[in-house]
Amino acid sequence: MxxxxxxxxxxxxxxxxxxxxxxxxxxxxxxxxxxxxxxxxxxxxxxxxxxxxxxxxxxxxxxxxxxxxxxxxxxxxxxxxxxxxxxxxxxxxxxxxxxxxxxxxxxxxxxxxxxxxxxxxxxxxxxxxxxxxxxxxxxxxxxxxxxxxxxxxxxxxxxxxxxxxxxxxxxxxxxxxxxxxxxxxxxxxxxxxxxxxxxxxxxxxxxxxxxxxxxxxxxxxxxxxxxxxxxxxxxxxxxxPSLFTLKIEDLRLRELSGVTFPRVKVRLKLDSVQRNIPQLTQVGPMLVTHWGLSGPVILRLSAWGARHLFSSGYKGRLTVDFIPDLHVGSLMSVLSHHKQQYVKQKVLNSCPAEFGISKRFWSYMLERQGLSGDILWASISNSSLMSIGSLLKECIFEVTGKGQFKDxxxxxxxxxxxxxxxxxxxxxxxxxxxxxxxxxxxxxxxxxxxxxxxxxxxxxxxxxxxxxxxxxxxxxxxxxxxx
The missing domain is CATH 3.50.50.60 (FAD/NAD(P)-binding domain)
Structure with a gap:
């Protein structure tokens, strides 16, 4: 050169x-x-x-x-x-x-x-x-x-x-x-x-x-x-986009902004995805925000579902198991035992400690089931206990979009x-x-x-x-x- x-x-x-x-x-x-x-x-x-x-x-x-x-x-x-x-x-x-x-x-x-x-x-x-x-x-x-x-x-x-x-x-x-x-x-x-x-x-x-x-x-x-x-x-x-939060249109959920869960199991269902994709089920910590759901478990889910969510217009159904370490039968036993032990206490003021959930979230669960927190545990029917247990294990949220794409x-x-x-x-x-x-x-x-x-x-x-x-x-x- x-x-x-x-x-x-x-x-x-x-x-x-x-x-x-x-x-x-x-x-x-x-x-x-x-x-x-x-x-x-x-x-x-x-x-x-x-x-x-x-x-x-x-x-x-x-x-x-x-x-x-x-x-x-x-x-x-x-x-x-x-x-x-x-x-x-x-x-x-x-x-x-x-x-x-x-x-x-x-x-x-x-x-x-x-x-x-x-x-x-x-x-x-x-x-x-x-x-x-x-x-x-x-x-x-x-x-x-x-x-x-x-x-x-x-x-x-x-x-x-x-x-x-x-x-x-x-x-x-x-x-x-x-x-x-x-x-x-x-x-x-x-x-x-x-x-x-x-x-x-x-x-x-x-x-x-x-x-x-x-x-x-x-x-x-x-x-x-x-x-x-x-x-x-x-x-x-x-x-x-990958790694984003999920928007949930639920006014009552917004009132729980800041509530955290150390371990939940989430499963995402999208109309555009008919086959079973194991990665669309994740376990980990979750956070409630003023626009929906976030935290490591949601971000992991959004990463694995990035392309599927994009093709679905970021709409789908999210099922959350808030007590993933307890089977339904064990969970129902905890609720029944709690009812017998706290018959004279208001339902809102006494949530089973084994669940590890906050009073604010417990109130949200009761409200979704149409139960008043002021009633006594003695007044809760077995069918209502079943409903609460089912909701804790399979709580469905409608996903309406994704959160802001941050830097x-x-x-x-x-x-x-x-x-x-x-x-x-x-x-x-x-x-x-x-x-x-x-x-x-x-x-x-x-x-x-x-x-x-x-x-x-x-x-x-x-x-x-x-x-x-x-x-x-x-x-x-x-x-x-x-x-």
Whole structure:
């Protein structure tokens, strides 16, 4: 390659290196590319230095960029992000950042937490970079982590800023350039095999062209990434929302907003689904909100039923078993025994402790059955006891829609896994094109699984690219020595 070609290649790249300012709450961290990066870009006009462009400054993109640069320090790495880097990391877990999940040591079990990808991810994907590897990496880089009772992993600080600071510190130290408020609007492959990217700046008509030897698409569920993947020959599974709450039109239920249940069993029935789908039945904690039902069990259900709910217009019937650990017979025995023991107490004021439900919810159950809470237990007929028991075991709610799609939630859809090699994250269609994170048709249930997909995919893509770049660099060095 001649000097004029190299100068053209890096003219666009070097113009993408102004200082950026990253803000997170009270944290303000301003930085320009390191002297090492500036020197490397300058030297690139004299030597054949390879370039990696990462589209997307989220968890997968930043993690991938760091590992590529770690393995191949000579590689020029540029991350292009249209918004703020790591914005989903910032809001995840209520601002605490659910880094990963520490309960699934068995990769086969771990893969079952991905409604899209549970079959494909049983292979080498998590063997290469598991939740344990993720936790080890962050711990070794100064972030103390803790595993909560439900398996979710958070920084000890309970603040996502700990994760953001760690990653951005590595970005600075490794000499990765991060450019924000810029969007890659188009991509093509040159005869040389390099990628030619069109990069636009927000609020400007100016478009720059950048050449790259390697391209990592880690743009999440952004339409931008789907467009670029399509331009390079990939198909796209239409994205639909995943991980959302369910709207329930029940005025009496709204009065229970804030009530929680540590363990319920929910079953979703949709008119568009005639066959039995085991995953449409879930067990776990549930929360009542002012618009319906939420909590881990509902989010898991929405993830597995994402496409079915979409095709059903988010309408269906949800059956809830509020006492899943008791069979109907045992439950009726508890009610009968309670009636005999508290004959002179009002029904509202005395609910069996074995049920573990609040007085507010007990009142709701009685009201749904048309029973007054002021009557005495002695006055409750056996048929009424049967009705209460049946309602606790099979309480039906009409689902009328989904809750608001929030920033920290994910989508089902994207680039099919069949079109990439999971052991390298490289495209099977376009050489030196890589993917990581939510741009792929992979999504996990709540609990840190979506971030683990990002860390694993970013690591595999980054180290693969770094290995290729290192081999290329060593090959060039050997040729120079031979000369």
């Amino acid at each position: 001649c000097l004029s070609q190299l100068s053209k290649c890096f003219s666009g790249f070097s113009s993408l290196l102004p200082a950026i300012t990253y803000k997170h709450k009270s944290l303000v961290s301003s930085f320009t590319p390191t002297r090492e990066t500036a020197r490397a870009i300058s030297q690139a006009t004299k030597e054949e230095q390879e370039v990696l462009v990462v589209v997307g400054g989220g968890a997968a993109g930043v993690y991938g960029a760091i590992h590529a640069k770690t393995l191949a320090p000579h590689l020029a790495v540029l991350v292009i992000e249209k918004g703020k880097p790591l914005s989903k990391v910032k809001v995840s877990g209520g601002g605490r950042c659910n880094v990963t999940n520490g309960d699934s040591a068995d990769n086969m079990i771990l893969a079952e937490n991905y409604p899209r990808g549970h079959k494909e991810l049983r292979g080498s994907f998590f063997n290469v970079h598991s939740p344990v590897d993720t936790m080890s990496w962050f711990t070794s880089h100064g972030v103390e982590l803790k595993i909560e009772d439900d398996g979710r992993v958070f920084p000890v600080s309970d603040s996502s800023s700990s994760i953001i600071e760690c990653l951005m510190s590595e970005v600075r130290q490794k000499g990765v350039s991060v450019q924000t408020r810029k969007t890659v609007t188009g991509v093509s492959v040159l005869s040389s095999g390099k990628f030619l990217l069109k990069v636009g700046q927000q609020l400007s008509d100016h478009v720059e062209q950048v050449e790259a030897d390697y391209l990592l698409l880690a743009s999440g569920s952004s339409r931008q990434g789907y467009t670029l993947a399509s331009q390079l020959g990939h198909s796209i599974v239409d994205p639909v 920290e939630f994910v989508t089902a859809g994207g680039v099919p896994l069949s079109e990439i090699s999971l052991n390298t994250m490289e495209s099977k269609i376009c050489s030196r094109l890589f993917f990581a994170g939510e741009i792929l048709n992979v999504d996990g249930v709540t609990g840190g699984f979506n971030f683990q997909n990002a860390w694993s995919g970013g690591f595999i893509a980054g180290t693969t690219i770094g290995g290729l770049a290192l081999a290329s660099y060593q090959g060039q060095s050997e040729r120079i020595v031979d000369l």
